[in-house]
């Protein structure tokens with residue numbers, strides 16, 4: 001998901017055109033049922049495309065903040081997804097970045113907003129706080145070692161901090177008026193402190209408090225499956241900045257502007273590689289050695305097969321592909337330095353924007369990488385963009401956007417096959433975003449939206465399977481609107497797969513599960529499937545035959561209306577259908593007593609044909 005409004009502008013003219021042409025199409029049903037005609041013995045293509053999903057970290061996922069975290073991870077586990085992507089995304093910096101402040105040598109600093117607390121400690125070397133270099137409650141600013149007093153400053157700041165901390169092994173200083181008085185009523189204030197220890201100690205700010213529990217839960221829920229771990233957010237102090245970025249003190253408060261800076265301070269990108277190396281060592285090698293040679297122990301000996309390097313690289317730090325490619329190589333070298341793991345596989349780019357063919361041409365060319373750097377997988381994203389939150393008829397306009405995307409995918413595939421045919425592809429964010437999604441006062445969409453977005457995913461997976469894409473990941477497990485009880489700001493509710501109140505699966509979740517349970521990757525073969533639906537305006541259908549000759553048909557209703565279809569000889573078979581009536585439950589199982597089937601609005605159905613020997 002990107003937060004760049006530019007893409008909406010790009011989409012808008014096209015949506016207007018589509019709405020004119022689509023809404024002038026005749027409603028279905030005027031000419032009787034649509035016939036789905038399957039040539040059961042005509043091989044079309046091998047089914048290779050794994051349906052999967054992504055989970056983006058946020059407070060509602062975390063057992064530390066969420067009333068539905070247990071249900072979320074139980075549902076994830078029950079999916080049995082391969083290649084699930086775990087995206088540790090930037091909007092909650094304390095949930096995303098393990099080292100939020102740069103190492104500061106023998107100086108130790110704190111910088112918090114009002115009502116938060118600065119924690120200082122000299123315990124590591126058995127020392128005490130010997131000296132307060134700087135203390136200011138007010139509008140002071142600046143990085144550790146360069147703190148400068150602002151126009152507003154509580155004059156007693158230094159003496160107050162000296163009184164609380166000097167001579168102590170550790171101290172906690174609340175940034176409150178009670179302690180410092182209020183030097184400028186009505187102005188937001190911060191408390192900045194810089195100290196030194198005796199004996200001296202070197203200071204780093206590694207903190208896994210909020211990052212560990214969520215990753216533990218994800219790795220437990222996906223144990224035994226391949227997975228893609230994406231620590232997509234780099235500490236922003238690795239980038240050149242005029243002033244340090246102030247992030248929220250509270251782990252559940254959103255910060256949409258965390259990814260600032262476009263050039264690394266260390267142009268060799270060694271420091272970048274070291275950050276990622278230490279992070280991966282924390283989880284896979286029981287700990288790491290920090291910037292000053294100190295061991296940090298975690299005890300974790302996890303394993304995963306793919307690490308994705310960054311997210312939406314054109315957006316988050318506006319990287320050129322040349323710059324990104326160097327960073328990708330540096331991260332892999334850093335992980336190898338700190339873990340000695342040469343088996344880890346890597347996923348690159350996670351592109352958000354479209355038709356950036358020059359990115360693929362550069363990145364997939366092995367001559368543009370350092371020696372021994374693998375390009376195991378590339379990733380890119382697609383969102384159909386809604387025109388209205390509340391008008392179900394407008395959801396029909398999501399489907400033609402996917403058709404356009406398949407043209408782009410074809411061109412990317414040509415580039416990939418030319419330059420690096422061994423590189424695999426995961427389209428690891430595929431979903432729908434409704435307008436105004438992160439506006440706290442935006443109306444809630446009607447529940448039929450879940451079915452429309454579910455149908456869009458099933459449709460996308462079906463269409464992309466024809467192009468042999470390796471993985472198509474449904475975006476994303478947990479989103480939510482403004483949740484006043486939990487004091488959470490909206491986090492792309494329309495992209496969610498689960499109900500944020502109950503943690504139950506929506507139609508989107510159950511559609512992913514239906515596809516994961518049904519598709520037998522590299523065993524199923526698609527067979528030639530045609531319909532009488534002129535221009536495929538109403539339905540998508542694709543039939544598959546398994547090695548054991550079991551036969552099934554995926555059908556997606558793209559319309560906000562009932563559509564009748566027929567499949568010759570399906571009588572005696574069974575249908576699993578996800579529609580408004582199946583609600584937050586699994587697909588409804590229907591015994592087929594006729595060759596004619598009614599698909600309600602935006603229904604997704606899998607028809608299991610009766611055994612071949614009885615029907616043919």
Ligand SMILES: *[C@@H]1O[C@H](CO)[C@@H](O)[C@H](O)[C@H]1NC(C)=O
Pocket residue numbers: 105200201202291292293
């Ligand atoms: C701090 O780190 C520097 C550089 O790595 C090192 O030379 C120094 O000995 C360290 N000081 C302490 C007290 O550990």
Ligand SMILES: *[C@@H]1O[C@H](CO)[C@@H](O)[C@H](O)[C@H]1NC(C)=O
Pocket residue numbers: 365366367368419
């Ligand atoms: C790959 O990159 C190298 C070095 O930049 C360039 O010389 C070569 O033409 C590129 N190959 C292709 C097929 O684009």
Ligand SMILES: *[C@@H]1O[C@H](CO)[C@@H](O)[C@H](O)[C@H]1NC(C)=O
Pocket residue numbers: 014355400401404
């Ligand atoms: C499809 O994508 C192209 C870019 O390749 C864009 O220019 C065009 O507006 C889109 N058209 C439709 C109908 O979506």
Ligand SMILES: *[C@@H]1O[C@H](CO)[C@@H](O)[C@H](O)[C@H]1NC(C)=O
Pocket residue numbers: 250251252253486487
């Ligand atoms: C963080 O914010 C939440 C919601 O606003 C609040 O309930 C909680 O007390 C805050 N935590 C801290 C440590 O300030």
Ligand SMILES: *[C@@H]1O[C@H](CO)[C@@H](O)[C@H](O)[C@H]1NC(C)=O
Pocket residue numbers: 447499500501502506584
């Ligand atoms: C979530 O589930 C509750 C309980 O079933 C239901 O009342 C509510 O409408 C659901 N919300 C959404 C957005 O699905």
Ligand SMILES: *[C@@H]1O[C@H](CO)[C@@H](O)[C@H](O)[C@H]1NC(C)=O
Pocket residue numbers: 038040568569614615616
């Ligand atoms: C349906 O079954 C009939 C009778 O078994 C058979 O003749 C016919 O070929 C079948 N049609 C299809 C499309 O499978």
